[in-house]
Amino acid sequence: MKFVYPAIIRKTEDGRFKATFPDLLYCEAYGDTLEDAVDNANDAARDWLEAELQDDAPDFPGTTELQDMELKEGDVVRNIAVTVRFYVGWDE
Numbered sequence: 001m002k003f004v005y006p007a008i009i010r011k012t013e014d015g016r017f018k019a020t021f022p023d024l025l026y027c028e029a030y031g032d033t034l035e036d037a038v039d040n041a042n043d044a045a046r047d048w049l050e051a052e053l054q055d056d057a058p059d060f061p062g063t064t065e066l067q068d069m070e071l072k073e074g075d076v077v078r079n080i081a082v083t084v085r086f087y088v089g090w091d092e
Helices: 034-053
Strands: 003-013 017-020 028-031 076-083
Touching: 017 034, 017 076, 028 034, 034 076
Parallel strands: none
Antiparallel strands: 003 017, 003 076, 017 028
């Protein structure tokens, strides 16, 4: 199953980059470069989704549309795609 969620990437005061997901509660990532932040956002989203799958009643939120996001000048939005493969016995 493929999940795609937008990440808002913003440069921080210390020159690093922070990625946040409007749809994945408390899911964020950092990087020294934009590319590092995107890579780390992929890992963070995968970890968030895997943790949600461990729940008895997983709840996968819908995705926020670009026009509904509160963006600041300089923000970058990237769609982060995570593929989760289900195997026989994965929930045991």
